[in-house]
Amino acid sequence: xxxxxxxxxxxxxxxxxxxxxxxxxxxxxxxxxxxxxxxxxxxxxxxxxxxxxxxxxxxxxxxxxxxxxxxxxxxxxxxxxxxxxxxxxxxxxxxxxxxxxxxxxxxxxxxxxxxxxxxxxxxxxxxxxxxxxxxxxxxxxxxxxxxxxxxxxxxxxxxxxxxxxxxxxxxxxxxxxxxxxxxxxxxxxxxxxxxxxxxxxxxxxxxxxxxxxxxxxxxxxxxxxxxxxxxxxxxxxxxxxxxxxxxxxxxxxxxxxxxxxxxxxxxxxxxxxxxxxxxxxxxxxxxxxxxxxxxxxxxxxxxxxxxxxxxxxxxxxxxxxxxxxxxxxxxxxxxxxxxxxxxxxxxxxxxxxxxxxxxxxxxxxxxxxxxxxxxxxxxxxxxxxxxxxxxxxxxxxxxxxxxxxxxx
Amino acid sequence: xxxxxxxxxxxxxxxxxxxxxxxxxxxxxxxxxxxxxxxxxxxxxxxxxxxxxxxxxxxxxxxxxxxxxxxxxxxxxxxxxxxxxxxxxxxxxxxxxxxxxxxxxxxxxxxxxxxxxxxxxxxxxxxxxxxxxxxxxxxxxxxxxxxxxxxxxxxxxxxxxxxxxxxxxxxxxxxxxxxxxxxxxxxxxxxxxxxxxxxxxxxxxxxxxxxxxxxxxxxxxxxxxxxxxxxxxxxxxxxxxxxxxxxxxxxxxxxxxxxxxxxxxxxxxxxxxxxxxxxxxxxxxxxxxxxxxxxxxxxxxxxxxxxxxxxxxxxxxxxxxxxxxxxxxxxxxxxxxxxxxxxxxxxxxxxxxxxxxxxxxxxxxxxxxxxxxxxxxxxxxxxxxxxxxxxxxxxxxxxxxxxxxxxxxxxxxxxxxxxxxxxxxxxxxxxxxxxxxxxxxxxxxxxxxxxxxxxxxxxxxxxxxxxxxxxxxxxxxxxxxxxxxxxxxxxxxxxxxxx
Numbered sequence: 001x002x003x004x005x006x007x008x009x010x011x012x013x014x015x016x017x018x019x020x021x022x023x024x025x026x027x028x029x030x031x032x033x034x035x036x037x038x039x040x041x042x043x044x045x046x047x048x049x050x051x052x053x054x055x056x057x058x059x060x061x062x063x064x065x066x067x068x069x070x071x072x073x074x075x076x077x078x079x080x081x082x083x084x085x086x087x088x089x090x091x092x093x094x095x096x097x098x099x100x101x102x103x104x105x106x107x108x109x110x111x112x113x114x115x116x117x118x119x120x121x122x123x124x125x126x127x128x129x130x131x132x133x134x135x136x137x138x139x140x141x142x143x144x145x146x147x148x149x150x151x152x153x154x155x156x157x158x159x160x161x162x163x164x165x166x167x168x169x170x171x172x173x174x175x176x177x178x179x180x181x182x183x184x185x186x187x188x189x190x191x192x193x194x195x196x197x198x199x200x201x202x203x204x205x206x207x208x209x210x211x212x213x214x215x216x217x218x219x220x221x222x223x224x225x226x227x228x229x230x231x232x233x234x235x236x237x238x239x240x241x242x243x244x245x246x247x248x249x250x251x252x253x254x255x256x257x258x259x260x261x262x263x264x265x266x267x268x269x270x271x272x273x274x275x276x277x278x279x280x281x282x283x284x285x286x287x288x289x290x291x292x293x294x295x296x297x298x299x300x301x302x303x304x305x306x307x308x309x310x311x312x313x314x315x316x317x318x319x320x321x322x323x324x325x326x327x328x329x330x331x332x333x334x335x336x337x338x339x340x341x342x343x344x345x346x347x348x349x350x351x352x353x354x355x356x357x358x359x360x361x362x363x364x365x366x367x368x369x370x371x372x373x374x375x376x377x378x379x380x381x382x383x384x385x386x387x388x389x390x391x392x393x394x395x396x397x398x399x400x401x402x403x404x405x406x407x408x
Numbered sequence: 409x410x411x412x413x414x415x416x417x418x419x420x421x422x423x424x425x426x427x428x429x430x431x432x433x434x435x436x437x438x439x440x441x442x443x444x445x446x447x448x449x450x451x452x453x454x455x456x457x458x459x460x461x462x463x464x465x466x467x468x469x470x471x472x473x474x475x476x477x478x479x480x481x482x483x484x485x486x487x488x489x490x491x492x493x494x495x496x497x498x499x500x501x502x503x504x505x506x507x508x509x510x511x512x513x514x515x516x517x518x519x520x521x522x523x524x525x526x527x528x529x530x531x532x533x534x535x536x537x538x539x540x541x542x543x544x545x546x547x548x549x550x551x552x553x554x555x556x557x558x559x560x561x562x563x564x565x566x567x568x569x570x571x572x573x574x575x576x577x578x579x580x581x582x583x584x585x586x587x588x589x590x591x592x593x594x595x596x597x598x599x600x601x602x603x604x605x606x607x608x609x610x611x612x613x614x615x616x617x618x619x620x621x622x623x624x625x626x627x628x629x630x631x632x633x634x635x636x637x638x639x640x641x642x643x644x645x646x647x648x649x650x651x652x653x654x655x656x657x658x659x660x661x662x663x664x665x666x667x668x669x670x671x672x673x674x675x676x677x678x679x680x681x682x683x684x685x686x687x688x689x690x691x692x693x694x695x696x697x698x699x700x701x702x703x704x705x706x707x708x709x710x711x712x713x714x715x716x717x718x719x720x721x722x723x724x725x726x727x728x729x730x731x732x733x734x735x736x737x738x739x740x741x742x743x744x745x746x747x748x749x750x751x752x753x754x755x756x757x758x759x760x761x762x763x764x765x766x767x768x769x770x771x772x773x774x775x776x777x778x779x780x781x782x783x784x785x786x787x788x789x790x791x792x793x794x795x796x797x798x799x800x801x802x803x804x805x806x807x808x809x810x811x812x813x814x815x816x817x818x819x820x821x822x823x824x825x826x827x828x829x830x831x832x833x834x835x836x837x838x839x840x841x842x843x844x845x846x847x848x849x850x851x852x853x854x855x856x857x858x859x860x861x862x863x864x865x866x867x868x869x870x871x872x873x874x875x876x877x878x879x880x881x882x883x884x885x886x887x888x889x890x891x892x893x894x895x896x897x898x899x900x901x902x903x904x905x906x907x
Contacts, residue, residue, distance in 0.1 A: 165503035186469035187492075206528065210473045211495035214502070215536065220560055227537035227560065229502030312662065315536065318559065318589045318613050320661040320748075334661055334747045341744065343660050344583065344612065349686040374530035374552030374582065383528070405744065 042068050052084035055109060058129050058161055066157055066172040066181035071107065071131055076179050078133040078157050079103040079145040085110060086131075087259060089252055091238040093278045095304050096386040098203050099196055100134040101143045101152060106234065107131070108261035116264035119326060120219075121231040130160040130231055136205065139195040140280065155190050156207045157181050160217070160231055167229035169213035185210040201384055212380050215315050222312045232308045236265075237300075237325055240274040275300035275325050283388035286395045298396035299325055299336075301389055305378060319343050321353055337364055339405035356400035368393060450515050450545075456480040465491045472496040477507045483522065483546060485515040490522050493529025498538045498561075508539040508563075509886055514546035517570035517600060525550035531557045532571075535564075540886045544568050551582045558588040563885040566596045573603030577626055579686045581605040585627070589613050590664070595883045595890045597621050605685050606694050607632035607654070611639065613664035618883045618891045620644060620901045628685045628694045629654045630676075639669045640881040640891055643901040645676075650683045651697035652676035652718070657708040659731070659748035659755070667710040670878050673904035676702045678720040683776075696734060698723045698776020702767075705757055707731040707802075712761045712878045715907040723774040723783075725767045725795045725833065728825055730802025730815075731755035733778070733838075740813035749814065756802030756815050758823035761875045764907075767831045770795035782838055785859045794836025794861060798825055798869060804855050807843035818843070826871035835868040836861050880905070 041047040045056050046063035054069045063069060066078070073081035082088065086107045094102060108114060109127035117123055124130075135152040137143045145152045154174040161168045172181035173188055187209035194201050208216075219230035239252045251269060256262035266272060276296050289297065302310075303325035309316040310323040320343055322335045329336045337353030342363055350363045359365040367377035368390050376382060452458070459467045461484045471481045472494060498506040512533070514520025524532045530553035535541050540563035547570035548555040555571035558564055571585030585601035588594050589612040599622045601608030608627035611617050617639035623646075624630030630646035632654040633639045646652035653676060657666045679702060685695040697704065700722030705711050706729050718725045731738050732755065740749055749755075771793035774783045786793045803825070806815040819841070827835070837860040840848040850856040862868050880892035890896050892905035899905070 163503075165505070167502045169502070185473050186466045204528075206492075209469045209492075209495065211469070211497045211500045211536075212493075214497040214500050215495060215534070217502075218497075218537070220537070226504055226506070227497075227499055228504060315559065317662060318660075318664075332747065333743055339744045340661075341659065343658065344589070344606075344610075349579075372552065373528050376530075379530050 053086070053107065055084075055127060058107075058159075059127055059163055062168070062170055062183060062185075064183050066159075066183075069129075069159070071105070071129070077145065078131065078154070078181070079135065082107065082131075085259070085261065087256070087261065088243070089234070089239065090241070090243055091233050091304065092241045092275045093238070093300050093304050095232070095381070096389055097134060097381050098136075098205055098384055099140050099194055099201065099386075100136050100155060100205070101145070103133040103135065103145070104233065105131040106256075106261065113261050113263045114256075116236065116262060116266075118236060119324070121234050122236075122262065124162050124231070124234075126162050126164055128162040130234065131157060132160075132233075133157040134205075136192040136194050136203075138193075140197075141195075153192060154178050154181070155192060155205055158213075160229075167217070167231065169210060169217060169229060171207050171210065171213065173207055187212065197387075203383055206381070206383060208380055216308050216378075216380060218315055219313045220317070222317075232304075236272050237275045238304060240269055240272045241277065273326055275303055278388075278392060280388040283391045286392060289395075291399050294392075294396045294399055295329060298393055299323070299329065301392055305389065309378070338400070352405055354397055354400070355405050357398060359394050359397045362397055365390070365394060365397060452482050452513075453480050456482050458482050459484060461486060461488065464488050465494070468494050473500055475507055475510050478509050479507075480511040480513065483512075483514040483520045485519050487521040487523055487549075490524050490527050490532070492527055493524075493531050493534055494522075495534045495536070496538065496541070497536045498541075506537065506539045509542075510538065510540070511542040511544070512546070513542070513544045516545050517547045517568050520545065521547040521549055521570075523549045524552065524555075527552065530554070533557070535559070535561055537561065539563055541565070542567070542885075546570075547572060548585075549574065553582050554584040554587045555582060556586055557584070559590055561588065561591045562593055564588055564591055564594045564596075564883075565885045565890075566594075566599055568598045570600040571602075571604070571608070572600070573605075575603075577603060577605075577681065577684045579605050579684050581684075583607075584610040586610070587612070588617075592616050593883045593885055594618070595885060599623075600625070601630075602626050604628065608649070610634065611636050613660070613662070615639075616883050617881055620904070623647075624649060624652075626681060628681075628683060629697060630679065632656060632694075633666065633669050634658060635660060635664045635666045636669070637665075637667045638879075638881040639666075641669070641671045642673045642892075642904040644674045646674060646679060647677045648681055649679045650681045650685075650699050651694070651701040651704055652679040652721075653702070654694075654697070654704045654706070655708045655711050656704075656706045657753065657757075658706075659745060659753045661748040661751050661753070663751060665752050665754065666708045668878055668881070669708060669710070670712045670714075670881070671703060672712070672714045672716060673901075673907055674716045676716055676718045680720070680722045696776075696778045698727075698774070698779055700724070700773070700775065702726055702770075704729070705760055706734065707753075707755045707757050709754060709757060710759045710878060711757070712763075714761070714763045714765060715904075716765045718765055718767045718770075720769040722772050723776055723779075724793060724797045725770040726762055726765070726830075727797045728757060728760050728762075729799040730757060732801045732805070733799045738814065739811070745814070754816060756806055757825070758816075758819065759875060760825045761878075762796060762825075762827040762869070763829055765830045767795050767833045770833060782857075782859070785857065786836060786861060789859060790861045790863075792834060792861070792863070795833035796827055796830060796865075796869070797836045798838070800837045800839035800841045800858075800860075801855055803841040804839045804843065804848055807841060809843070821871075821873040822875065824871045824873070824875065825869055826875050827865065827869040828871075830865070832864050834861065834863050835865045837868050 045061040046068040067075040107129045112125035115123040134155045157172045159170045174181045187207040190205045220227045302323045307323040340353045355361040370376045532548040532551035532555045535558040538561035542565045544567040573581035583606040585608045591614045594617045596619045604627040607629035608624040609631040612634045615637045619641045626648040628650045630649035634656045680700040702718040702725040704727045774793040807818045882891040882894045
């Protein structure tokens with residue numbers, strides 16, 4: 001009973017908040033809501049103050065304020081100094097989100113550990129929270145958050161919490177003075193500006209709503225009932241890389257094992273089929289890559305950017321276009337998109353998802369290069385073109401020479 | 409019973425917040441007007457979530473996210489610009505328990521119009537992982553891609569919904585109006601679809617489907633059943649499209665292939681619209697549909713087309729084709745096709761029964777780039793184009809026994825394409841189907857087009873052994889069964905079922 005009522009209260013507060021902020025003003029309505037000050041401790045589980053982090057609230061309540069979970073030493077800086085057992089992590093190649101910087105942390109409860117899995121996200125224990133903060137740099141050449149807020153502007157912090165019945169996704173949007181982030185289940189639009197390669201980009205950054213979170217994070221067992229939420233990033237193939245820790249550089253998987261939050265990692269890390277690193281600065285190096293290297297880079301990029309939907313368990317299962325990194329392009333060229341006719345999408349007037357050697361006739365390229373709703377891919381989380389990702393996929397498609405598609 | 413308590417409280421909280429949002433936004437006048445309109449307008453069930461006109465996109469998102477089983481979510485009367493795709497997921501909190509029986513509705517398909525012309529998402533409304541979803545009395549206009557898409561949903565009742573792209577028919581209109589894919593138990597009725605640059609009603613990769621009493625007007629394809637099994641399409645109007653009703657089976661490669669589709673008692677007329685689909689060179693995109701076509705069956709097995717009124721089509725009234733006609737490169741050795749044939753796709757249609765259709769005014773001005781050579785051949789040789797056209801090529805190749813990996817085994821009696829009692833219209837068959845008739849092959853033993861023609865059906869598609877009637881489709885939603893053999897009472901289309 002207690003659990004339900006606190007969850008309800010949190011929900012009501014969230015609704016109230018959204019009604020307010022959407023009306024753009026809302027001072028008077030705030031005073032009508034006497035049950036809760038807009039700042040300061042929340043009531044119920046969200047307001048309890050024992051423990052390094054507020055584990056009870058994480059596991060039971062959708063708190064209005066991100067700070068109520070006490071995940072970071074400085075509530076206004078979600079990019080560093082996690083409380084409790086929080087550990088920062090990075091992926092070999094990140095999912096593109098309009099050139100935002102990302103800061104990722106995993107919190108596994110004391111005494112529990114995730115179990116290693118080969119292909120899916122690790123099997124994290126109940127109580128785990130994955131935290132990802134999106135922050136827009138003033139210039140993408142100079143990334144890094146500092147408290148001044150001059151170099152990067154906090155946008156949103158997403159929590160993915162493994163509760164007793166499954167994962168829950170909660171989007172928090174940072175307020176105008178960046179002192180607090182507030183739960184916005186219906187998402188929102190945050191206008192931001194950045195400079196990328198000397199060009200100013202004015203971006204209406206879109207914070208996904210809770211159902212849009214599910215669209216990317218869903219896992220539908222093939223031939224099974226039900227649809228669950230699954231993390232995207234923390235997979236072996238994306239974490240098998242070095243990271244600088246306070247104790248010095250270490251492999252992330254090794255470090256997680258040493259910290260006691262992960263078990264079952266293969267002894268030989270080189271046996272893990274790993275997505276190679278590709279960052280924006282790598283785009284200038286593409287010409288020097290071998291065909292095999294390019295295929296690894298491109299299929300790795302497509303894995304992290306596309307395969308959460310484009311797989312038999314994902315939201316794009318009906319397309320038959322599947323892009324998990326481990327799906328061998330020689331064994332399954334059609335599923336990979338080579339000479340694959342689109343199932344439903346004919347808007348571009350192009351014949352195949354990928355025409356080897358020919359980007360102009362490849363739907364994959366066309367949709368990555370588009371910013372038009374209905375055409376652009378990925379359809380969530382991107383409003384501008386990822387020039388460096390497009391460059392990678394372009395070079396790769398141009399290098400592909402087999403098989404030859406039947407001339408349409 | 410904690411859940412029940414939670415549900416009721418949740419409803420109350422939602423209503424309260426909606427009120428607050430209204431009053432907080434300045435002008436309590438709006439609020440009272442809403443109230444009086446509501447009293448005079450349609451009735452909604454007690455506890456229905458009445459969305460406020462102000463801030464409708466956010467309000468709708470919240471209602472979708474917070475929905476509890478049994479919720480009725482009502483969009484206000486009027487036309488509203490929606491700024492983003494509206495996504496409903498029956499398990500958005502990931503607790504493994506789906507909310508069920510959700511109704512999304514308006515004040516009428518012409519009275520509540522959600523305009524997605526300025527939205528940032530591709531689809532208008534997207535429903536995922538739903539269980540028993542009812543969408544009714546609402547219009548969805550100008551979506552960039554699909555108007556209403558439903559995926560992985562079991563139990564869909566779409567009633568009196570309009571999906572529309574207004575104005576000049578344009579290749580940049582959205583693709584599909586009403587679009588369930590990878591779903592089951594689907595009832596689409598009394599709805600209106602117009603302007604799709606692909607298909608107005610498009611049921612894909614699904615099963616247990618009833619589509620009735622809808623009007624599909626001025627789309628490329630009016631109604632399309634694609635890679636779906638157990639579908640009944642009856643008592644619809646398909647008019648002014650490029651092609652009226654399509655039954656397609658496409659090489660997708662994810663295990664969903666079609667069969668058992670009945671198309672009956674539809675009014676299929678004047679589908680002579682120029683094909684305005686994007687000129688994709690995808691071999692089986694709808695851009696291949698010849699303007700002026702009533703019904704097309706492409707590479708689907710077990711289809712019955714009967715008692716339809718098919719009138720005024722400038723190219724042909726009923727066309728049955730293997731995938732060979734769509735793509736001459738079709739072959740098991742072709743890497744595009746091998747994996748999907750291995751997956752169970754079948755490019756050659758079998759067991760197709762065309763009977764008791766009233767067909768008139770067919771073939772006055774045949775056109776269509778895909779079949780340009782066939783048209784030229786018929787017009788040159790016979791000065792006419794057949795009202796019922798069968799390619800015959802897939803059957804011929806199957807009968808040779810030499811390409812079984814692609815075309816399947818030689819045809820048996822129950823595999824035949826049969827037609828009888830269709831207004832005594834002309835019949836054509838592009839290839840002969842006998843593997844032992846030397847006239848069907850050229851000097852290198854390749855199939856040779858015969859362009860067989862009968863001004864009045866005689867031997868073509870005239871089967872010695874009658875085909876079995878197909879079984880009816882039944883869609884079960886919220887525990888209630890719909891369709892011809894469901895035992896449902898009060899079906900306005902019951903007379904169609906008796907045919």
